[in-house]
Amino acid sequence: MQKKYLILTLTDITKQRQHIEALHIQTLKTLMAEDERVRSIRETLLGAIHQIQMPMNQIMAAEQILLHKNDEKNTHLINILQQIQKSGKVAVATMQECIPEIYHSAEIPVNLNQILHEVLLLEAQNLLTHNIDVQWRPLANLPNILGSENRLRILFKQLIDNAIAAMIQCENPDKQLSICTQTEDDLLHVRIADSGNGIPSDKRTKIFEPFYTTNKGSNTAGMGLVIAKEIVNQHHGLIDIDSEIEQGCCFQLSFPLHKSSRSEVTHV
Ligand SMILES: Nc1ncnc2c1ncn2[C@@H]1O[C@H](COP(=O)(O)OP(=O)(O)OP(=O)(O)O)[C@@H](O)[C@H]1O
Ligand SMILES: [Mg+2]
Missing domain, CATH: 1.10.287 (Helix Hairpins)
Known part of the structure; x- marks a missing residue:
């Protein structure tokens, strides 16, 4: 046989x-x-x-x-x-x-979980070097927003760079970066929280002004949040600091959902 x-x-x-x-x-x-x-x-x-x-x-x-x-x-x-x-x-x-001309890339449906995941990969070395524990909680089946992928990567990179800088300066050895995405009605929310020293309430408007910086490094110009705010505005969103949190700093961002993608979602 x-x-x-x-x-x-x-x-x-x-x-x-x-x-x-x-x-x-x-x-x-x-x-x-x-x-x-x-x-x-x-x-x-x-x-x-x-x-x-x-x-x-x-x-x-x-x-x-x-x-x-x-x-x-x-x-x-x-x-x-x-x-x-x-x-x-x-x-x-x-x-x-x-003033150089800016190239406006076309706005397309963008999945912010994907963008945040890529930025975390870009920051991986930096996060590891400084022993920062990352809690990444993406909402499953997150709907898209309309926007420019590259601009959104720059936005989140600025915020995560700031969070890392704040935690490096802070004496607290327990360094935690927590990022989550959520939706509510027609809005998509992103929260980026860190365990640094936080921002005093009287400085919360100033930080969005050009050249305002408390960082001493030669590579800091105090323009990161100006750029971040411009990108948020370009995407018809809002950026704010959560005043309720007791320790550290939490930036919350909201963007309008892309209408036709509310039912058609991307899985990341
Ligand atoms: N997560 C945070 N925790 C504490 N302070 C923060 C945080 N994010 C921003 N800040 C404060 O806001 C200031 C302005 O931030 P911004 O990103 O505009 O400039 P920078 O980080 O100092 O310099 P650049 O981004 O140009 O390198 C910072 O210097 C810091 O004082
Ligand atoms: Mg910055």
Whole structure:
């Protein structure tokens, strides 16, 4: 009688998967680096223009007061103030010309669980180095939002970078980063909480202003949250700090759900 054999072959594809994942992360890094470079030049110039505008307005107000007094003794001073304003306007115009154009990528249905997962992979080394425990709680069957994948990656990277920086500065050895996604009615919520020192209530508006930073490093410009807020606005969302939490800091973000994707969901 002829015997029948069944041959079972198992191939360990862990290495191939790791290789594909590493390539994917490398591509994301390159994409984000270019976008971040252009955006940060742009935001820095816009921030600098905003900073120059404040003393310029004060000088203009002083000039108006002197003109109103209509005293000949002030003519020389008025001339100086007008000269300062002229130079200021030239400086602002020069900076405005240097603002690089931004490339608007098309808005597509985006799954934020996927984006957050990718950003966590990008941050993996940083999180490991600083012994940070990550609690990642994605909502299953999360509906999509409409947006730009790359911009959203930059948004979450800014927030996670800030959370890591806050936990490094904090003396608490128990470092916890917790991220979750939820939905409520027509909104999608993302919460990013850390166990750092938190943000004092009187600084919670200031942190969104250009150049506000408490970090000492040479690579910090105080523009991360300005960029983050701009991206949230671009996606018709809201960003806020949860004032209820007692320890650390929790950023909560809300985005409108993409209408046609409420029933058609992506699984991550
Ligand atoms: N999770 C957080 N915990 C505590 N403080 C925070 C947190 N996130 C932001 N901040 C405060 O807000 C400030 C502004 O943040 P932002 O991201 O705009 O600038 P930065 O991180 O200091 O510099 P950059 O992002 O340009 O490298 C920070 O310097 C810090 O004081
Ligand atoms: Mg930052």
